[in-house]
Amino acid sequence: MKVAYLLYPGFTALDVVGAFQVLAAAPGLESVFVSHEAGPVVDSTGLFPVRARQGVHDVQDADLLVVPGSDRSGAPDDLLVDWLRLVHPSTSWAMAAGTGSLYLAAAGLLAGAEAATHWSAAGNLAGYGVTYSDRRLVRAGNVLTSAGASAGIDLALALLDLSHGPAVAQTVQLILEYDPEPPYDAGSPAKAPADIDEEGRAYYADVRPPSADRQRPGAR
Amino acid sequence: MKVAYLLYPGFTALDVVGAFQVLAAAPGLESVFVSHEAGPVVDSTGLFPVRARQGVHDVQDADLLVVPGSDRSGAPDDLLVDWLRLVHPSTSWAMAAGTGSLYLAAAGLLAGAEAATHWSAAGNLAGYGVTYSDRRLVRAGNVLTSAGASAGIDLALALLDLSHGPAVAQTVQLILEYDPEPPYDAGSPAKAPADIDEEGRAYYADVRPPSADRQRPGAR
Numbered sequence: 554m555k556v557a558y559l560l561y562p563g564f565t566a567l568d569v570v571g572a573f574q575v576l577a578a579a580p581g582l583e584s585v586f587v588s589h590e591a592g593p594v595v596d597s598t599g600l601f602p603v604r605a606r607q608g609v610h611d612v613q614d615a616d617l618l619v620v621p622g623s624d625r626s627g628a629p630d631d632l633l634v635d636w637l638r639l640v641h642p643s644t645s646w647a648m649a650a651g652t653g654s655l656y657l658a659a660a661g662l663l664a665g666a667e668a669a670t671h672w673s674a675a676g677n678l679a680g681y682g683v684t685y686s687d688r689r690l691v692r693a694g695n696v697l698t699s700a701g702a703s704a705g706i707d708l709a710l711a712l713l714d715l716s717h718g719p720a721v722a723q724t725v726q727l728i729l730e731y732d733p734e735p736p737y738d739a740g741s742p743a744k745a746p747a748d749i750d751e752e753g754r755a756y757y758a759d760v761r762p763p764s765a766d767r768q769r770p771g772a773r
Numbered sequence: 774m775k776v777a778y779l780l781y782p783g784f785t786a787l788d789v790v791g792a793f794q795v796l797a798a799a800p801g802l803e804s805v806f807v808s809h810e811a812g813p814v815v816d817s818t819g820l821f822p823v824r825a826r827q828g829v830h831d832v833q834d835a836d837l838l839v840v841p842g843s844d845r846s847g848a849p850d851d852l853l854v855d856w857l858r859l860v861h862p863s864t865s866w867a868m869a870a871g872t873g874s875l876y877l878a879a880a881g882l883l884a885g886a887e888a889a890t891h892w893s894a895a896g897n898l899a900g901y902g903v904t905y906s907d908r909r910l911v912r913a914g915n916v917l918t919s920a921g922a923s924a925g926i927d928l929a930l931a932l933l934d935l936s937h938g939p940a941v942a943q944t945v946q947l948i949l950e951y952d953p954e955p956p957y958d959a960g961s962p963a964k965a966p967a968d969i970d971e972e973g974r975a976y977y978a979d980v981r982p983p984s985a986d987r988q989r990p991g992a993r
Contacts (some may be wrong), residue, residue, distance in 0.1 A: 565794070566790045566793070566794060567790050567949070570786045570790040570791075570821060572923060574785070575788070576784060577818055578976075584820065598793075598797055600804065600823070601790060601804070601821065661946050672950060689952060690954065698852075698954065699946075700950045701950030702794060702951075703926060703949045703950060703951040703952075704950060705954060706953075706957070707955055708954075710957075713958075720968070720969065722957060723959035723965060723969045724959075724969050724972040724976070726956075726960045726965075727969055727970065727973040728973055728976050729921060729922045729923045729960075730920045730921030730923060730960055731789070731922075731923040731955055732909060732920065732955075732958075732961040733953035733955065733960070735926075735946060735952075736942060736952065737939070737942060738952075739943035739947055740946045740951040740952030740953070742947070744952065745943060745946075746943070749944050750941070752944040752947075753948055756944070757948075763964070765823045
């Protein structure tokens with residue numbers, strides 16, 4: 554079973570590594586790192602470059618597609634979006650962590666569906682005809698999307714549950730000792746105190762400026 | 774504030790990246806990657822090499838120390854253990870994810886204390902005069918240890934809570950949208966069903982063979 558990770562400059566390292574560490578602990582999965590062309594691709598911090606072993610022209614199919622998010626602004630890269638469109642028919646499952654869902658949306662894989670993304674990009678899905686959901690994990694057919702960075706671990710486990718069954722998903726969860734215990738219950742805009750929510754928005758203000766049509770995720 | 778990440782061949786990528794992604798979202802932290810000498814250090818899978826910018830001889834102090842775990846067997850590296858011993862007096866906090874605690878234990882930083890580690894290494898702390906705890910996060914003075922791989926995120930948030938206060942810890946949790954939702958409650962030996970526990974042990978059997986003195990973590 555071939556897992557293709559799509560890399561592009563500015564990807565969030567935890568989105569890739571979180572999903573990878575889960576999937577790599579399952580039996581029989583081969584990992585392929587794909588980008589424009591073979592070579593190192595820098596993450597958002599520049600400290601965790603990952604080497605793409607193959608360029609998009611070398612990979613025509615995959616069983617599982619994994620698309621990480623990014624905390625940079627800007628539209629998805631056209632060449633990579635075209636590649637997703639090309640490869641998608643061959644895949645059993647596609648998953649995107651955080652704003653990786655914007656790539657899947659741009660490729661038309663989520664048309665008319667609901668999808669998750671990082672809360673700061675909640676307003677960016679509508680332009681692709683996709684409805685933002687503030688649920689952590691969202692399934693639309695064979696496409697799975699999730700909330701921000703840390704959700705890649707949850708999402709990859711959910712994907713293993715679908716692709717390999719509950720015994721493998723649980724065994725991998727145990728192997729990684731994934732029994733989360735965050736010190737606070739502040740991990741989503743709906744749960745964070747108002748002043749923390751304000752701080753979080755300030756952090757992303759330069760990346761994804763608030764716009765009139767932007768919904769406050771978690772607002773009811 | 775200088776955060777020094779100790780790298781050694783075979784480290785678990787998620788231990789480093791999970792902690793890093795949390796700490797890098799806090800204001801005013803500078804990251805330093807340290808190993809035997811400057812150069813790339815390969816992780817357990819070989820796919821996420823991280824470049825050590827500095828060798829141990831170039832770094833004499835740090836405010837925060839971060840030591841990742843590994844799923845390889847073998848004793849901690851003497852040179853790196855000596856370096857931990859040298860640097861520790863200058864640090865405000867030290868943290869280890871998973872079996873990184875064996876490094877801190879070997880350096881004498883946990884003598885007579887309780888510590889967490891990956892469940893598969895529960896039997897390996899006693900030789901250093903350290904008592905294994907099956908809690909996810911354990912604090913012994915200014916040294917924090919945690920359970921396996923995925924716990925590095927929890928631990929780094931707990932550390933930020935201590936070093937920067939609750940507002941920063943919660944804001945970073947929101948930035949990373951860390952609102953975990955694992956599909957199963959199987960992330961520790963005490964919680965996993967017996968057959969899953971068996972599978973998990975089989976996975977680690979080659980790395981850390983069961984021994985007579987090895988306790989079953991979670992057993993009461």
